[in-house]
Amino acid sequence: MRRTVSAKLFKEAQAFFPGGVNSPVRAFRSVGGIPLFIERGDGCTIWDADGNRFTDFCGSWGPLILGHNHRKVREAIIRSAVRGTSFGAPTRLENELADLILSNNKFVEKIRFVSSGTEAVMSAIRLARGYTGRDKILKFEGCYHGHSDSLLVKAGSGLVTFGNTSSAGVPESFVNETIVVSLNSEKAVQQAFANFRNRIACVIIEPVPANNGLLIQDREFLQFLRAACTKNKTLLIFDEVISGFRTGFTGAAGYYNIQPDIITYGKIIGGGLPVGAYASSGKIMSKISPDGNVYQAGTLSGNPVAMSAGIAQLKECLKKDFYNRLENMTRVFAERLNSYAASKNYPFRVFHLSSIFWFAFTRREKVQSASDIDPSGMRLFNILYHEMLSRGIYFGPSGYEVGFISQAHTAAVLEKSAEKICDSLDACFASKKRK
């Protein structure tokens, strides 16, 4: 497979951008090698700058639940763009997308659109602090909530810790307001509430943690969080930037039937354009400016072209059996790979929920917290990654990232991809044996 054009473009890019990229994982540092520069996408296929063709399981990291270049989304974008791209004034398109969401989601009453998942979470945290009058927030190790200061924090050692910054440039004093505990540990959460009585504004969790492997939680744990938050007058934030409109139209709140206090959205909501949102009850949202005293604003918030893409995409998601079909396709794909790995006795397992899946090099039945992940498996993933790439299968370039099935992945494509992945697994474990 020739990569000469990608290599040349990457070399040029190094002069323009730190690491040659505009978002770090894209640089392929985790798996090694040079990133593919993508020319075009259609359905579940992408083509790189050298003309190589791949079946895409990254889906732009989640937004493209209909696949690339979906006709209805593309036409909506064009229809909107020819009328002007931004006004900084309200448009009917914002009402339309909000209505589509709110009238089909019993967990939220009011919404505010922003331009990214990071911005949605940052705003939701400010709202929770403004509403409760408390400063501390509690997050879980292994959950990603975008790159705002108070969330770039990882656990220290111990059951309940203030985090350590996971980035330079985050002041120590910010980090001291963020408590970090392990996923799937009721004991740690109870301890945190005991240590910081009446001081925790919110507990934030990815209800389907999908940014550090796929760490599927038991419903009981999420129910426990709901009850603990209610008891302590702490707001429960579901960060549904990945799970929103993915595990069903009502996201993880609907999947588990648990009512959080605030929900954040991103990725799918914008149909491949930059949109984020946070939503809650009318009462909590009344704290947001201009109704209330929690300030939040955005020059391009509710951008008409992005709203149009979101409307077109979410209308497709609302069609009958949309999510059932995706979930069934994903299950068949994952089970096919799992039974192959089992027949070969490979320490490999595909975890999946709805149309999200994750390849783990493990023999564990369940992987539910960051510490359950064996980092030595990443070396194998990196071998597998390049074996898959050379067979025309594209994944996000890190073993900690999940894959996505879109509506454009047909049963035939998935079967063919599964065959190639099985061959890749054979090559991967054969190379391991040689060493």
Ligand SMILES: *Cc1c(COP(=O)(O)O)cnc(C)c1O
């Ligand atoms: C992707 C993601 C974010 C950040 O969204 P951006 O649009 O990349 O800023 C936040 N939370 C979760 C759960 C995510 O998956």
